[in-house]
Amino acid sequence: QVQLMESGGGSVQAGGSLRLSCAASEYTSRIYCMGWFRQAPGKDRERIARIYFPDNTTYYGDWMKGRFTISRDSAKNTVYLEMTNLKPEDTAIYYCAAGTSWMCLHGSQRDFSSWGQGTQVTVSS
Numbered sequence: 001q002v003q004l005m006e007s008g009g010g011s012v013q014a015g016g017s018l019r020l021s022c023a024a025s026e027y028t029s030r031i032y033c034m035g036w037f038r039q040a041p042g043k044d045r046e047r048i049a050r051i052y053f054p055d056n057t058t059y060y061g062d063w064m065k066g067r068f069t070i071s072r073d074s075a076k077n078t079v080y081l082e083m084t085n086l087k088p089e090d091t092a093i094y095y096c097a098a099g100t101s102w103m104c105l106h107g108s109q110r111d112f113s114s115w116g117q118g119t120q121v122t123v124s125s
Contacts, residue, residue, distance in 0.1 A: 002027050002098045002114040009094060009119030012086055016123070020081040022096030022116060033104035034079040035112060036070060038092040038121075045095070045109065051079060052105050059107060086123045093118040 008020040024031060035050030049060045049070040058070050069082040079096065097112035098104075104111040 002031060002100065004096050004098060004114055004116035006094070006096045006116040006119040009121045011122040011124065014087055014123055014125050016086050017082070017084045018086065018121060019083070020094055020096070020119060020121075022079045022081075024077040024079075024098055027100070028077045030100040031098050032102050033099040033112070034072070035097050035099070035104070035107070036068075036079075036081045037095045037097060037109065037112075038090075039095070039118075040089075040092040043092075047107050047109065048094075049081065050104065050107055054102075059105075083121075086121075088123050088125045090121060090123050092121060094121050095119075 002024055003026045005023045012018055033050050033052050036048040037045050039045040051058050051070050051072050067085050071080045095118045096116040098114040099112040
């Protein structure tokens with residue numbers, strides 16, 4: 001199974017920026033997608049963005065209005081999430097995930113078979 005290690009979470013004031021990183025190891029050649037999800041207290045986990053490796057197409061949720069950018073460094077097997085203009089409602093645990101089936105293209109959580117441990121992002125007003 002693909003192993004994922006996230007880093008880069010922390011606390012920031014509203015309007016600030018953070019960059020999350022997710023390094024993949026083990027069976028990386030099997031990865032079709034990597035993506036970011038988040039779960040705020042008392043809420044369901046929601047998808048943020050994903051990148052489809054065969055053609056590097058990126059997909060985003062409409063709600064983020066261009067504030068978040070996903071990117072990939074294939075040489076490092078690492079995916080990043082650049083977050084700007086952060087808001088208190090962005091406070092959540094952020095998870096990196098990898099899918100080894102082409103179906104992860106559609107963004108359903110069930111098609112992401114490997115998950116990181118999560119990293120906390122806290123945005124204060």
